[in-house]
Structures are given as C-alpha cells and as structure tokens.
Amino acid sequence: MPEPIDFYFDFSSPYGYLASERIDELAARHGRKVRWRPILLGVVFKHTGAAPLTLVPLKGEYSLRDFARSARFLGVPYTHPAKFPLATQHAARAYYRLRDQDGGQAWERARAFAQAVFRALYVDGRDVSSLEVVLDLLATQGADREALSQALAGAALKEQLKAECAAALAMGVCGSPYMIVDGEPFFGVDRLPQMERWLTSGGF
C-alpha cells in the first residue's frame, strides 16, 4: 500500500473545509487514504505572523468573495459563518480522542466526525466553537457523550493537541489546508490540481 496523504487543517479554515469535501475522493482515485490532522492556525500564525484573512485590510473583503466563489467553482455548498473567525480547540481535541479509541474503525469514525463539524459550521451555520455543539456532534457519531465531556475537560487531550500542532510545525505546515504526499507539501485548496498531477505521475 502506498503511504496515506497527510491532510492538515483548522476547522475554522474555509479553504480547509473546501479541501475536506474533495480530498478523499481525489486520493481514492490514486489508491490512497487520507490522514486528517486538525490543528490550530493560531499556533501557526505565531510563527508566520499571519492573521485570519477576513481581518486583514484589503484581503478581508476579497477573501469573503473568494471563499464563496471558490466553493461554487468546486461545487461545494458554502455559507459564511456569522461568527468568524472562531476557536476550534474543542473540536480538534475531540477528533484526536475519537481517532485514538480502540478498534480498527477509529480513523474512519474520527473522519466522519470531522466532516460533521465542517458541515455544521459551513452548511448549517452552527457555532462549533461551543463545547455543547461539539458534544452534540460527537453524540450523533455514536460516541459516549459523558465520557467525552470528561476527556475534553482533562489535561491529557490539551497536551495531545499541543503536540499535534508542534509536530505539524516541524513538518513545515504554514497554513490550512496543507497536504503532504510522499514528502511533497501542497499548501491551499488551489493546489489540489497540482497534488493530483503529482499522484498521477509520481512527481513533475
């Protein structure tokens, strides 16, 4: 089996959401799986000096138009959230908790949860920064709400997410979405066509 594709994103990243709606089918066309790896862009921004796009002069107005147009271009439903940007640490920690549970389906279940978070935010307009909303979404994935509520309040998951973000930085992750294929990095949903050619030809 070829190596899975690593897919880094922040749940609050519109371009991360757009990539999430296309990356698994793209990878599958080339016999690849995808490892979804939520991170916190705030940690990355401390290194790059960047800020949420919508808050940047000139780029802010353009970005709102570009999020919606890029979604139409890709055929993905998109409604810009009323609350934006927003904190996503609860959702990211819950993801890793699900992923590391026993059982061979853990990656798949965590992925289904991640997709539910993205769609709750960008299709249904729910405030996924809320712990209650995250727990509700976990419950719909068949998770034990009480156990996860306790886990999310503990120090272990906080440390784990910190470690995941540090590991992403060490891999060079400079924004969201960021994909790595056999060591080759691709930054941005607009790099999916390059990534696909890379998968097709083994580099170019």
Place this chain on the structure above:
Amino acid sequence: MPEPIDFYFDFSSPYGYLASERIDELAARHGRKVRWRPILLGVVFKHTGAAPLTLVPLKGEYSLRDFARSARFLGVPYTHPAKFPLATQHAARAYYRLRDQDGGQAWERARAFAQAVFRALYVDGRDVSSLEVVLDLLATQGADREALSQALAGAALKEQLKAECAAALAMGVCGSPYMIVDGEPFFGVDRLPQMERWLTSGGF
C-alpha cells in the same frame, strides 16, 4: 468590444511572472485584451501587513518549492533569481513611460517591454532592479535610451507610479498578480482557472 482585463503585478512577483506568461492567450480565447499594470508590492504590503513570501518563517521555504513547481505545472521556464526580493520601481516607471508615448501601438510596446523584464529576471537571471539593465531592455524595444534615462530621473514618472499604485489600492488590489474582469477580482495565478470559467460563462 468587451472591456479589457486589468492585470496588476509587481515585476518581482514570481506568481505575477507565471500569470504574465499565460494571461494574454487566455484572454484572447475569450475575445479580450489585457491591460498590464505594474505596481509596487511594497505599497500594498504597507496596508496588508504582508512581507515578501520568501522572508516569512515557514512560508519562505515552501514558497521557493512552490514557485518552481507551479512553473513546471504551467509549463513556464523558471529560475529563482539570486537576488530576491528586489526593487522594481525603475522597470515599472519605464513601463508607464512607454505606454503613454504617442502612437496607437503604445500599450503593445509597453507590454513587450514588460515581458522582456520578466524574462530577463526569471529566465536569464538578470538584475532588473538596476537602472542600467532597465535601460538596456528599453533599448532592445527600440526606445530612445537617452530620452528615457532623463525621464526616469525626473519627478513626473515617480509621481505617476505613485498614482498608479494608489489607484490599484483603491480597486482593492491586495497582492500580485491581481486581475479584474468586469468588476470581478481574481487574486493569484492559481485563480486563472476560475477567471477562465468566469469569462466562459459570464459569472458563476
């Protein structure tokens, strides 16, 4: 005749160069002309807080790889300049001087000069921040080297380039390349596919 496409760029922008090698043929497929409009990214960065990509932690290393890979993806020759980033005010002023000369071919001649500047920098590795190199490139376009040397030393062209940059900011230009089609803005060489769909369908 439909409106021309406005194409804003800085001569020091690798993605601007890549777009310059594709935009005229793309526009021509849809019966459009392109108005090339060099600006200074330094002026834009004062508003957006951005910095030359190669100098940004994490993004710097990625960007060098992405410039070269994006060039291969588009089939455009590219060698990263030894001196980078570099100042481009001489080249930009010379462009507007050529464009505003008498005669119906002024836009086309200025465009040919702009292409020569880009290729001198990204194919031949010449230091186009040098006034002498700019004058040499002007001479190969059949311009009067002595007259242009005097014009480039004067205040009028400096003021004109300032005004062009201010006008670009007023249009929302937030980086390079930045294209406007019938009022719709597209930022980045990776937005050319969206721009082409826009031209094909009159919006989407």
